[in-house]
Amino acid sequence: MRAEAMVSELGAISAEPDRLVRLFLTPEHRRAADRVADWMCKAGLAVSEDALGTVRGRLEGQGKRRLLIGSHIDSVIDAGKYDGVFGVIAGILAAEHCRDKRLPFGIDVLAFGDEEGSRFPVTLSSSSACAGVFKPEMLAQEDRNGVTLADAIKAYGKSPADVPAAAYRLDQAAAYVEVHIEQGPVLEARNLPLGVVTAINGQTYLNAEFLGEAGHAGTVPMRLRRDALAGAAEAILLGETLARESNGAAVATVGRVAVAPGAANVIPGNAVAVFDIRSGDEPARATLVEALKSGLRAIAARRHLGLTVTSTREVATTPCDPHIQDQFADAIRALGTEPLRFGSGAGHDGQAMAKLCPIGMLFVRCRGGISHNPMEYASPRDLGLAVAALIGFIERFEPGRLSG
Amino acid sequence: MRAEAMVSELGAISAEPDRLVRLFLTPEHRRAADRVADWMCKAGLAVSEDALGTVRGRLEGQGKRRLLIGSHIDSVIDAGKYDGVFGVIAGILAAEHCRDKRLPFGIDVLAFGDEEGSRFPVTLSSSSACAGVFKPEMLAQEDRNGVTLADAIKAYGKSPADVPAAAYRLDQAAAYVEVHIEQGPVLEARNLPLGVVTAINGQTYLNAEFLGEAGHAGTVPMRLRRDALAGAAEAILLGETLARESNGAAVATVGRVAVAPGAANVIPGNAVAVFDIRSGDEPARATLVEALKSGLRAIAARRHLGLTVTSTREVATTPCDPHIQDQFADAIRALGTEPLRFGSGAGHDGQAMAKLCPIGMLFVRCRGGISHNPMEYASPRDLGLAVAALIGFIERFEPGRLSG
Numbered sequence: 001m002r003a004e005a006m007v008s009e010l011g012a013i014s015a016e017p018d019r020l021v022r023l024f025l026t027p028e029h030r031r032a033a034d035r036v037a038d039w040m041c042k043a044g045l046a047v048s049e050d051a052l053g054t055v056r057g058r059l060e061g062q063g064k065r066r067l068l069i070g071s072h073i074d075s076v077i078d079a080g081k082y083d084g085v086f087g088v089i090a091g092i093l094a095a096e097h098c099r100d101k102r103l104p105f106g107i108d109v110l111a112f113g114d115e116e117g118s119r120f121p122v123t124l125s126s127s128s129a130c131a132g133v134f135k136p137e138m139l140a141q142e143d144r145n146g147v148t149l150a151d152a153i154k155a156y157g158k159s160p161a162d163v164p165a166a167a168y169r170l171d172q173a174a175a176y177v178e179v180h181i182e183q184g185p186v187l188e189a190r191n192l193p194l195g196v197v198t199a200i201n202g203q204t205y206l207n208a209e210f211l212g213e214a215g216h217a218g219t220v221p222m223r224l225r226r227d228a229l230a231g232a233a234e235a236i237l238l239g240e241t242l243a244r245e246s247n248g249a250a251v252a253t254v255g256r257v258a259v260a261p262g263a264a265n266v267i268p269g270n271a272v273a274v275f276d277i278r279s280g281d282e283p284a285r286a287t288l289v290e291a292l293k294s295g296l297r298a299i300a301a302r303r304h305l306g307l308t309v310t311s312t313r314e315v316a317t318t319p320c321d322p323h324i325q326d327q328f329a330d331a332i333r334a335l336g337t338e339p340l341r342f343g344s345g346a347g348h349d350g351q352a353m354a355k356l357c358p359i360g361m362l363f364v365r366c367r368g369g370i371s372h373n374p375m376e377y378a379s380p381r382d383l384g385l386a387v388a389a390l391i392g393f394i395e396r397f398e399p400g401r402l403s404g
Numbered sequence: 405m406r407a408e409a410m411v412s413e414l415g416a417i418s419a420e421p422d423r424l425v426r427l428f429l430t431p432e433h434r435r436a437a438d439r440v441a442d443w444m445c446k447a448g449l450a451v452s453e454d455a456l457g458t459v460r461g462r463l464e465g466q467g468k469r470r471l472l473i474g475s476h477i478d479s480v481i482d483a484g485k486y487d488g489v490f491g492v493i494a495g496i497l498a499a500e501h502c503r504d505k506r507l508p509f510g511i512d513v514l515a516f517g518d519e520e521g522s523r524f525p526v527t528l529s530s531s532s533a534c535a536g537v538f539k540p541e542m543l544a545q546e547d548r549n550g551v552t553l554a555d556a557i558k559a560y561g562k563s564p565a566d567v568p569a570a571a572y573r574l575d576q577a578a579a580y581v582e583v584h585i586e587q588g589p590v591l592e593a594r595n596l597p598l599g600v601v602t603a604i605n606g607q608t609y610l611n612a613e614f615l616g617e618a619g620h621a622g623t624v625p626m627r628l629r630r631d632a633l634a635g636a637a638e639a640i641l642l643g644e645t646l647a648r649e650s651n652g653a654a655v656a657t658v659g660r661v662a663v664a665p666g667a668a669n670v671i672p673g674n675a676v677a678v679f680d681i682r683s684g685d686e687p688a689r690a691t692l693v694e695a696l697k698s699g700l701r702a703i704a705a706r707r708h709l710g711l712t713v714t715s716t717r718e719v720a721t722t723p724c725d726p727h728i729q730d731q732f733a734d735a736i737r738a739l740g741t742e743p744l745r746f747g748s749g750a751g752h753d754g755q756a757m758a759k760l761c762p763i764g765m766l767f768v769r770c771r772g773g774i775s776h777n778p779m780e781y782a783s784p785r786d787l788g789l790a791v792a793a794l795i796g797f798i799e800r801f802e803p804g805r806l807s808g
Contacts, residue, residue, distance in 0.1 A: 185628060214777065221655065227644070237641070255621055255633075257663055264680050
């Protein structure tokens with residue numbers, strides 16, 4: 001399979017020899033972007049690159065409006081090779097297939113460089129620029145080495161002054177669609193290769209910082225302790241319980257805990273747990289967040305701990321356009337397989353692109369639901385079906401019938 | 405108060421300008437040792453230094469047997485100035501006071517350099533050498549920069565080959581006593597300046613490593629998760645509950661948690677909690693450790709997590725000699741204050757010295773029970789009482805009546 005070989009070729013471009021690490025605006029990004037540009041060129045697309053390094057492959061159509069097909073080529077640390085990359089490759093292969101079809105709209109294949117947020121504290125900066133919602137204050141964000149996004153753009157040979165020019169005009173962009181591995185176990189559990197995304201779930205990040213009193217682990221009696229980590233441990237279990245009780249409407253995760261001073265023989269004086277709460281059901285997410293906040297306060301009060309709760313991310317659910325969903329579903333059915341519709345628990349560039357135009361997404365089954373992990377895998381057959389479904393979608397696409 | 409001024413003088417010797425950091429066999433250790441040697445000299449003691457940098461100030465007596473009085477001059481990172489240092493100063497001041505008394509035993513004041521274990525993975529190496537229980541394999545231990553203890557000894561101008569010569573002969577050492585701030589809240593709660601230590605509590609370190617399955621925080625349904633951190637959170641609360649239920653017989657602390665991969669949007673695949681369990685009551689500690697281990701297994705089984713439990717430290721309770729306890733108590737009573745007897749939750753050089761001879765300890769009240777912290781404080785009046793009690797002890801000390 002051609003898609004599989006291309007996925008592997010890009011998967012070999014990494015900052016480290018033993019694992020896949022490809023961060024935004026790094027030499028690895030440059031190498032991956034050059035490879036993508038080369039593929040686009042050979043597919044007959046006119047290649048350009050904007051101020052954030054997004055590679056664009058353009059196929060002219062009969063009208064002025066364009067169908068945008070994109071995904072990202074950056075990675076998490078120790079990543080799998082399909083995440084993002086396959087969506088770009090699917091776009092190139094589909095556009096190549098449509099080269100001689102004289103479609104009633106143009107196609108732009110977009111390879112974004114900042115979806116994972118692995119380098120800077122903010123993310124979706126490249127798709128935000130295309131959507132015209134890039135915030136200039138993002139330029140001041142620093143990576144772990146203190147390099148600002150503005151400096152990274154310059155080091156990549158671009159100019160922050162050109163960011164506004166990356167934005168599409170509203171009358172240009174008909175829709176944005178993306179093919180992506182599911183990164184979850186739903187399609188595999190239903191034994192289906194492809195799914196239609198109904199929405200990208202909303203997300204809340206809550207930082208819960210408990211303040212207790214550090215003390216010697218051997219000398220302070222249990223009843224005199226104010227152990228910040230014990231409070232955080234209760235909070236972690238509360239988040240899990242609340243999400244379980246939502247019966248599938250929401251998920252809650254604590255993936256990171258910071259404990260200070262952090263020595264085995266010192267009672268923790270400070271503990272921070274970061275809650276990642278997601279749901280495609282806005283009231284369900286709000287209910288869970290409120291219940292969690294009030295539970296955190298109760299834990300802190302009972303344990304005589306200080307508590308600071310900060311919401312560091314608040315992203316509303318992004319619905320996918322119903323007409324695009326239907327067209328994807330028709331294209332999947334035409335391949336002889338059932339189009340399962342469900343929400344995306346993961347975030348995607350579509351969240352930014354939805355500020356510009358209607359969006360839609362096609363999911364591809366991945367083994368074990370595993371992603372952000374070198375074990376990530378999608379079968380060549382499923383990849384082929386996804387490219388075929390994207391082509392079928394393009395053939396059915398009617399910009400005039402969109403709700404946006 | 406002279407002791408207070410000396411404590412402050414030594415407290416100013418640090419590797420960092422804004423906080424107290426004085427690690428074993430560093431230039432700061434050298435400077436502190438030189439200051440201590442100078443004080444010993446002026447107190448009329450004959451000064452020497454062994455292969456591990458322990459400074460010894462010798463006062464000859466009428467017999468061959470010696471009372472060893474010691475503590476340590478190394479510190480934790482961001483330390484208080486009393487911990488260890490005051491015990492050395494109390495020994496010097498008491499020995500100076502006894503200079504012309506022609507005691508029936510000699511006195512050696514010992515300033516150890518490795519009690520905190522802040523530099524190397526092992527600790528008590530300097531008191532172990534004095535006690536003749538130094539294990540040669542300790543020499544291969546490395547600090548954070550990969551410097552072995554053997555190399556650090558050489559860089560300090562000493563020779564690892566001279567370590568055995570640091571050991572006291574069994575017939576030389578009559579007893580080892582140490583004055584130390586309590587590092588806990590017991591004396592303050594009872595409004596008493598001084599306490600007699602009954603034993604140095606035994607300690608178990610348990611590393612509990614939970615193995616789950618990392619996954620995307622947005623896409624894996626709650627019921628399909630195997631979240632290692634959620635298991636560790638339950639374990640932390642179990643340790644706390646078991647220690648509370650011991651009704652003061654034992655304490656249990658988790659001061660450090662390691663989570664992997666450790667990203668806010670990834671379900672933890674691995675979580676390690678380190679339990680520090682202490683008790684002066686050996687059966688109580690064993691009971692708690694067993695209950696914790698069996699509870700950890702139950703948590704892992706219920707959550708379908710892997711579990712590895714490793715005991716990384718197992719130190720038996722070190723009893724203080726009853727006769728030394730009585731002599732300290734008599735000396736405290738003679739100062740007009742009640743001698744409260746209780747166990748030491750913190751570890752001390754006496755744990756190593758007990759392998760050589762009977763030991764005893766005198767505790768001094770410290771504010772808020774706070775230690776290992778720049779807020780550490782003991783009043784000049786209490787320091788003075790402690791020196792007076794040590795002198796009173798020396799005057800009462802009868803090597804022939806010891807149980808050891």
